[in-house]
Amino acid sequence: MTRVCVIGIGHTDFNSMTPGMGWKEFMYEACNKAYMDAGIDPRRDIDSFITCAEDYWEGFSIFDEFVPDQIGALLRPCCTVCGDGIYGLGNAYMQIQTGLMNVVSIEAHSKASDLLTYGDIMLHAFDPIYDRPVSGPVQRPNYAGSPSYTEESPKPLVGASDEKERIHPYFLAGLEMQHYLRKTKTTEEQCAMVAVQNKRNAFSNPYADYELNISVDDVMKSEYCFSPLKNLDVSPTVDGAVCFVLASEDFAREIGAEPIYLSGFGWSSETPWLSTRGMEADYAKKASKMAYKMAEIKQPTRQIDLVEVDDRFTYKQLQHLEALGFAGEGQAGRLIEDGSLDIDGWLPTNPSGGSLGVGNCLEATGLQKSLEIVTQLRGHAGKRQIADAQTGLAQSWRGIPSGSGAVAIFTRG
Amino acid sequence: MEQKKDEKVTYPKYAPGTHVSTSDIYQKNITYSWWEPEVQYAWSLGPAYSRFLEGLKEGKILGIHCHKCKRVIVPPRSFCEYCYGPTDGWIELPDTGIIETYSVSYLDPDANRIEEPILIGVIDIDGADEHHGFMHYFGEMSKDEIKIGMKVKAVWKPEDEREGSITDIKYFKPLRGGE
Secondary structure (H helix, E strand, C coil), rough: CCCCEEEEEEECCCCCCCCCCCHHHHCCCCCCHHHHHCCCCCCHHEEEEEEEHHHHHCCCCCCCHHHHHHHCCCCEEEEEEEECCCHHHHHHHHHHCCCCCCCEEEEEEHHHHHEEEEEHHHHCCCCCCCCCCCCCCCCCCCCCCCCCCCCCCCCCCCCCCCCCCCCCHHHHHHHHHHHHHHHHHHCCHHHHHHHHHHHHHHHHHCCCCCCCCCHHHHHHHHEEEEECCHHHHCCCEEEEEEEEEEEEEHHHHCCCCEEEHHHHHHEEEEECCCCCCCCHHHHHHHHHHHHHHHCCCCCCHHHHCCCEEECEEEHHHHHHHHHHHCCCCCHHHHHHHHCCCCCCCCCCCCCHHHHHHCCCHHHHHHHHHHHHHHHHHHHHHHHHCCCCCCCEEEECCCCCCCCCCEEEEEEEE | CHHHHHHCCCCCCCCCCCCCCHHHHCCHHHHHHHCCCCCCCCCCHHHHHHHHHHHHHHHCCCEECCCCCCCCCCCCCCCCCCCCCCCEEEEECCCCEEEEEEEEEEEECCCCCEEEEEEEEEEECCCCCCCCEEEECCCCCCCCCCCCCCEEEEEEEHHHHHHCCCCEEEEEEEEECCC
């Protein structure tokens, strides 16, 4: 088996709105930068192209068909992985291991600002029989809306709960947070500290969009969205695109790239039954076990120098750190309190600012996290550089309402 | 197998063969779940698409150059899919072209017959490279007249009705001699 290297990274700026650019140009910018970074010509040197996207975020059916031009993949092997961008890394790894592909490009992006009905699209991912009807959608007969409905044959209303107000689907995070706090005795203040730290880290990251100098008190006083989840516990959405180029070790040597290895990868999915599935991020536990085994990591706390974990909601960062084995159950809150997760702590966590500081970039989240790890391992992280970083871990969760996630481990050669 | 209208159909007792009808759905005689998603998007278009659509508003078809590939591309895009370089150099193209391919379309999306079939096809715009143009309707011609290679010209909406959309062109009509 060949070792697989990251030979190129590229990304756009991350902004809450990007009205000046179309999504194709957005993807083009990230990919073009990654190809320039690798010093390769995509039309000649890249064997396979992977985009990670979800049709509903894009507004296209069969979005795969709309990607070749802007990623350099015209009339070349190209596919879309319906999932977080980090899954693209795993797929690229496997493609390279087949020996069929030497160089693979992976792209993921968010154009969240193009979505007018973000909450409704997310609600559409809920189980239609059991979960959507009690998630508060209002459905009223709309005779005018469709010519096929008349007063005699109105739109069917099975499962509708039209006497209730609508709820934003983020309430699921409120449910999980409630459970997590109770079970682990983690406090709301400890969660608030995650927001404070990540938003502060974002000041040292030029591409982050949600840097804030706030206190725990500010977070605690922000309004409840879905108790115990408060406004500042939630990462706001952001637009951004990220591209990675992975290659076999031989190719990386040939072009003289500084080798950063994708040394471990794992992924896992929970059952969609909300009542049955665990609320301890079991997907992250399983995914990390798989990745640790592959990367030969026996003691993550000793062998990993920095982590970027999913923090789309503050408690998620703590829950994920525990699931990944960096803290015992209910102990991650202590780590944020005692400074362990600071940039100069023993486990620097989300130095990029994470999703709370950079923004929630939908399917690009896992690649944004991987981007930070690779930037750190290269020693290019500027003010937020972690000294002597050798091995880093990026973990991503697919967001509400999913129970899926993946872990990638990168090592400096 | 076609059944004659008045022929009495007999089914075995154990399989009455009753079809599910629309009224069964409305009367909830069958088990089902209903959902209609609320999905709305407002795509930012970026410089290339935007300028093209602005051009349509002014009654112009704009193309863009890829100097490296020596192509005149329409509709314009910010980058060239062949060489992966940026495109630049805008050019105003005539609103004429030739029919590259077409179809006389008889069915609506629910597969009902359309009384007056719709003529739709792809137009190669004059002044752009071969196979560069867009899809549109054809008008002022019959389904028997339309043919591949036919010269056509855009019929524009009145200026005050144009909104920066591909439908600012109503359809393409035959470009007859002398026009």
